[in-house]
Amino acid sequence: MPLLQAEGLSIAVPTAQGPALAVRGASFCLEAGQTLGLVGESGCGKSLTALSLMGLLPPGARLAGGSIRFDGRELAGLDEPAWEGLRGRELAMVFQDPAACLNPVMRIGEQVAEALRLHQGLAKAAAWDKAVGLLGQVGIPEPKLRASQYPHQFSGGMRQRAMIAMALSCQPRLLIADEPTTALDVTVQAQILDLLKQLQKELGLAILLITHDLGIVARAADRLAVMYAGRVVEQGRVREVLRAPAHPYTQALLDCLPGLGRPLRALQGQVPELWDMPRGCAFAPRCSRAGADCLAQDPPAQELALGRQAACLHLEAGHAA
Amino acid sequence: MLLEAQGLKRHYRVPDRATWFGQHQVQAVDGVGLSLDAGETLGLVGESGCGKSTLGRLLLRLEKPDEGSLRILGKDWAGASEAELRPLRGQAQMVFQDPYGSLNPRLKAWDAITESLLAQGLAAQARREAAAALLDKVGLPQSSLDRHPHAFSGGQRQRLSIARALASHPRLLIADEPVSSLDLSVQAQILLLLKSLQQEQGLALLFISHDLRVLRQLCDRVAVMYLGRIVEQGPASEVLERPCHPYTQALLAAAPPHPLAPPKPAGQRRAPHPLDLRASAGLAGEPPSPIHPPSGCRFHPRCPLAQPRCSSEPPLLKDSGPLRQAACHLIGTGS
Numbered sequence: 001m002p003l004l005q006a007e008g009l010s011i012a013v014p015t016a017q018g019p020a021l022a023v024r025g026a027s028f029c030l031e032a033g034q035t036l037g038l039v040g041e042s043g044c045g046k047s048l049t050a051l052s053l054m055g056l057l058p059p060g061a062r063l064a065g066g067s068i069r070f071d072g073r074e075l076a077g078l079d080e081p082a083w084e085g086l087r088g089r090e091l092a093m094v095f096q097d098p099a100a101c102l103n104p105v106m107r108i109g110e111q112v113a114e115a116l117r118l119h120q121g122l123a124k125a126a127a128w129d130k131a132v133g134l135l136g137q138v139g140i141p142e143p144k145l146r147a148s149q150y151p152h153q154f155s156g157g158m159r160q161r162a163m164i165a166m167a168l169s170c171q172p173r174l175l176i177a178d179e180p181t182t183a184l185d186v187t188v189q190a191q192i193l194d195l196l197k198q199l200q201k202e203l204g205l206a207i208l209l210i211t212h213d214l215g216i217v218a219r220a221a222d223r224l225a226v227m228y229a230g231r232v233v234e235q236g237r238v239r240e241v242l243r244a245p246a247h248p249y250t251q252a253l254l255d256c257l258p259g260l261g262r263p264l265r266a267l268q269g270q271v272p273e274l275w276d277m278p279r280g281c282a283f284a285p286r287c288s289r290a291g292a293d294c295l296a297q298d299p300p301a302q303e304l305a306l307g308r309q310a311a312c313l314h315l316e317a318g319h320a321a
Numbered sequence: 322m323l324l325e326a327q328g329l330k331r332h333y334r335v336p337d338r339a340t341w342f343g344q345h346q347v348q349a350v351d352g353v354g355l356s357l358d359a360g361e362t363l364g365l366v367g368e369s370g371c372g373k374s375t376l377g378r379l380l381l382r383l384e385k386p387d388e389g390s391l392r393i394l395g396k397d398w399a400g401a402s403e404a405e406l407r408p409l410r411g412q413a414q415m416v417f418q419d420p421y422g423s424l425n426p427r428l429k430a431w432d433a434i435t436e437s438l439l440a441q442g443l444a445a446q447a448r449r450e451a452a453a454a455l456l457d458k459v460g461l462p463q464s465s466l467d468r469h470p471h472a473f474s475g476g477q478r479q480r481l482s483i484a485r486a487l488a489s490h491p492r493l494l495i496a497d498e499p500v501s502s503l504d505l506s507v508q509a510q511i512l513l514l515l516k517s518l519q520q521e522q523g524l525a526l527l528f529i530s531h532d533l534r535v536l537r538q539l540c541d542r543v544a545v546m547y548l549g550r551i552v553e554q555g556p557a558s559e560v561l562e563r564p565c566h567p568y569t570q571a572l573l574a575a576a577p578p579h580p581l582a583p584p585k586p587a588g589q590r591r592a593p594h595p596l597d598l599r600a601s602a603g604l605a606g607e608p609p610s611p612i613h614p615p616s617g618c619r620f621h622p623r624c625p626l627a628q629p630r631c632s633s634e635p636p637l638l639k640d641s642g643p644l645r646q647a648a649c650h651l652i653g654t655g656s
Contacts, residue, residue, distance in 0.1 A: 041504035155607050185368040186531065187604045190575035212505065215534070215577025242580045256509035259534025259579050261558075266513050267506035270474060 001072065002029035003206045004053070004174055008066035011048050011057065011230075017275035021064060022048050024230040024277075027301065030223075032173065035200065035207040037221030037238065039214060039253075043271055045230040046210050050176050053208070054093050055083035070174070088119050092167035096179035098159035102151040109135070109147025112166045119170045134165040139195055157188035161195065168199060178210045193220045214257065218242060223307070226250050229271055229282035232301070236308035246310035246319040248289045281312070289314040322392075323525045324357040324493055329379055329389035329399075331372075335612070345612045349375040351549035352389070354638070359492065362519065362526040364540035364557060366533060366572070368608050372549040373529050377495045380527065381413050382406055393493060411437070414486035418498035420478035424470040424485075430456070431466040434485040441489075455484040459514060476507035483514065487522075494519075495527045500535065512539055533576045537561050545569045548611050548619040551638060555645030565647040568620045571604040618650065626651055 011023040023045040030036045040046045051057050053068060055078060068075040070090070078086075095101050103111055112131035116122045122130065128147070135143035138161040151159060160180060167175060177196065181189035197220060200207055209221055217224055217238060224242070225235040226249065234247040245251045255265040269286040272278060278285060284294040293313055301311040304319055331350040337343035349372045357363050367373045378384045380391065382398050391399040398409055417423040424433055431452035438448050449466065456465055459480040470478060479499060486494055496515065500508040516539060519526050530536055536543050537557055544554035545568065553566040564570045606623045609615055615622050621631040631650055641647040 041506060157607055185608070186533075186577075187368065187571060187575040188607055189577075191605075213577060214505075214580045218580035219577050253505055254581060256505045257534065257579065257581065258509070258512060258532075258538030260581060261537065264509045264513055264538065266509040268510070270476075270507075 003032045003071055004030040004208070005069045006049075006053070006066065007069070009049060009052065009068065010063070010065040011045065011052055012062055012064040013048070013274070014060045015275050020274040020277075022061070022230055022274055023052070025066065026227065026230065026232045027066075028225045028232055028235055030174070030206050030208060032206050033200065033204045034223065035197075035209055035221045037217035037224045038208060038210045038227060039212065039217055039224060040227035041212060041271060043229075043274075044227040046227050047178055049227075050093070050178050050208065050210050053174075053176060054087060054091055055080075056087075056093075088115055088172065089170050090172055091174050091176065092170075092172040093176040093178065094160070094163050094167050094180045096182050098156065098163045098183070099151065101163060102159060104151050107148050107150060108154065108162050112147070112162065112169055115166055115169045131165070131169070134169055135162065138162070138165045138168075138199070139191070140165075155188075156184050157191060160184065160192055164192075164195065164199070168203070168205075171203065172205070174206045174208065176208045176210070179212070180209070181216065182211070182213075189216075196220065214242070214253065226253070229277065230274075231282065231311060232309075233283065233312065234310040236305075240308060244316075244318060246304055246308075246315045247312045248287050248314070248316060249283050251316050252286075252288075289316075322356045323359045323394060324355070324380065324527075325390075325392040326356070326380060327354045327390045329353045329355075329376070329391065330387045331375055331379055331384060332387055347611050348549045348614055349611060350379060350386075351614075353546075353549070353551055355380070355544060355551070355554075357493070357525045357527060359525050360519070360523045361542065362516075362528055362540045364536035364543040365527060365529045365546060366531060366536055366543060367546035368531065368572075370548075370608060370611060371546045372611065373546050374497055376546070377415070377497050377527065377529050381415055381495055382409060383415075407440075411440075411489035412491055413493040413495070414489065414491040416479070416482050416486050416494065416496040416499045418501060420475050420482055420502065421470075423482055424478055426470050429467050429469055430461075430473075430481055433470065434481055435488050437485070437489045451488065452484075455488055458487065458518065459484045460510075474507075476503055476510060479503060479507075479511050480514065483511075483518070487518065490522075491524070493525045493527070495529070497529045498531070499528075501530065501532065508535075515539070533561060533573060534579060545572070548608065548614050550619060550648065552620065552649070553641075553645075553647040554638075555642065559642070559645060565641045565645070565652055566620075566649050567624050567626050567651075569647075571623075575604060618648070 007027050009023055009026045010021055012019045013022045026049055038046045052063055063076055109128055109131045112134055113127035116127040116130055132143045132147045135147055140146050140158060140161050181192050221238050224238045225232045228249050234250050252267040256267055258264060267286060272282055280295040280297050281299055284290040299311050299313045301309045303309055329350055330352055333347040333349055334344045335347055337345050353376055365373045379386050386399055390397055431449050434455055435448040435452045453463055461480050500511050528539055540557040543557045543560050544551050547568050553560060553569045564573055604623055617632045617634050618636050621627040636648045636650045638646045638648040641652050
């Protein structure tokens, strides 16, 4: 049984035009020790999905339906004390902007130790020693010295390492990383991705990696779920999805990627507004394969092979329904 | 050459927080030479803090260089005063990274993109007509004329920024990370637009980016910057396929792979460059601060091939192949 299984996840958010669904029936699963890349353009609902898995939906947004099973336990509908018991201990998260997530007037070591004292009941000195050890484990040189420094004395990459140390301090089983390297330079980005991979191997972590960069997914993930307008339109093993995409949106994303020395093919049009979702397939207005049937009916996800799904009535060539 | 810069330097003073009264010098741009021809696209790449944006601003004379010469369209502008710079302003234009911060939220689209034409004394009606033609050029509907920036998406705003830059019929366009805040599908639209406008108008385009994939797609030549200096430049396909400088190699090794890049069949694989680091592990450490740049070659503390002379003697940019230059002591020594 997968460690995490989300079924038909729907999230309602307030908009100027009244409440609307930003995530509309997303389903995916993640095994222990694996990395699932969740990919999509801004506004597709990938960050909301991640926050809902942590019970951290922003004010106004709420889970409108679906189930989240974590290790056989239902998380949808948990109350706040129950979430507090899970967060940090079982589930942890790393955010895009480490500068905004660290307390600027607290020593790095104290911030890492705080989680240990709260969740594991360690005494102050023991928590500090363990924090120093964790900082060393995530590749911060001279962890003893660094632990007593403040966030402004850390570079962007070092801050992200400290965030990872904090997230992993209580040995969670699922780590959610929301664009963990987007704010970093490529050389540092590669170091952080390598670190996550190494820690995953050591600790058997499941990682949900949220990103907009297909290159990062290709490097760091085992499985890939592509989101568009609040739905998972395709998922499967990274290599299979990228080599032979079944959904026209995945294909269009790949056609937009620069750098192969072939002419770019831009995807025309824009993502529909939340309050103005087409009745049928949300991608149909921009899709080159769309027919009249696409406008009438939102296609359900169909199983193409074991663990491979796509939600489209007119799959790319080579994929029989 | 439409643009030719030599020995450009820009150092900033910043307060030294340790003493409260001292000052540090940030060597943002430290002796950079560049040239750019009409119809050519030059990519400028480097990590954050390497001085690429400062260089872009120097080339447009938005900042005054401390030293060096800057010839654009046959005239040296390096020491020109604001008043003397007026003719240059129409000839050289810029597109900025943040499409939200770079448009005045109070101006309607037509007003915003043709503001520069006020300087030419155009009446409102003529400016509106010019705006209509510009919107057409950048692929926005005519109904956009009377809308305010908040009604546009990020990609549409970047189209407006491009329209504004083109309003004065410039010969030189500098685009500073114009697509890095945009989604993939929108990014492709803007790249295609820039390329087609450039070909149509014979613009010289300097494209500043940290994304090697974008540069490979768009640029004829690339220049790689590290801590205020250019360490390698040459034709894009050459530099990005067979980098000479250890830093360029490390940068390429660190970039995420193209998800569709086919593994090269063994027979067609080119012989690896003698200095090629790409097989080795990525680059350790982070770019040092430009406040106290390392002595000698600025890359030497991170360079796996560094030798004793690298820490004392700064390498000069010298020819490393046809049309290519690199600044590294190890090139040409046969080691």
